[in-house]
Amino acid sequence: MDDETYDIIVCLDTLEHTLYPKKIMEEIMRVAKKDAILFLSMPNEFNLYTRLKNFFGMKTPAQETFQTIDKHLHIHSPRVKDILDFFGGFGNFWKIKYGWHSRSVLTDTGVLGFIVYPVDLIFKMLSGIYPNLFCRTVAVMGNKKLRRDLG
């Protein structure tokens, strides 16, 4: 792939699955045009759902001990701050979206989806106020950092 090829690069909920996210970001920077727009996202693994599950000795679907690689689960478990610091090392981001969605709302046709839906709406509102706890996904929009930005 040639240098500076793409106008827009999206990498959504992908980096946490990879062994070397920094190397992937460096490669993204290489193929992105100077004025490219980046959309990146990663899940906040320290959200309320995860914390409660862990508190009661349970695991989330992304936490399968000893099978992380085999099942392509999350290798990295960042907090909101970790995500923003990581992305901030590569881009200047002017829009940050903190969001909450439950898997069942996205996939279930049954009763569970409808039960979880109103809870999701409340959490969505709270995610903007206290993202560390109520945000499940951090999505950012911005430009890639140029060398002169990096000093």
Place this chain on the structure above:
Amino acid sequence: MKNQIPIQIKFSIEQIKKLPKGKYKLLDVGSAEQTFFQDNLKDKIEYEGIDYIRWSESDPKYVFNLDEIKTKNFRWMMKPTI
């Protein structure tokens, strides 16, 4: 409730729609979102996706290479986990 667009994808599509008119060359690293992007931004983007990112055990320097992915016909292998 089925098939709602995940927040991060919805956010990206909304923002891309707001960009000035034109055709944008878009690279989707991870490629879970091909249908959403192509359905919603038909006239605005030229979509290209990398649907498999090597784990790089053998060569940590090698992260991904679209040509090789196309040649070897790698498939999507990462399950959505949220």
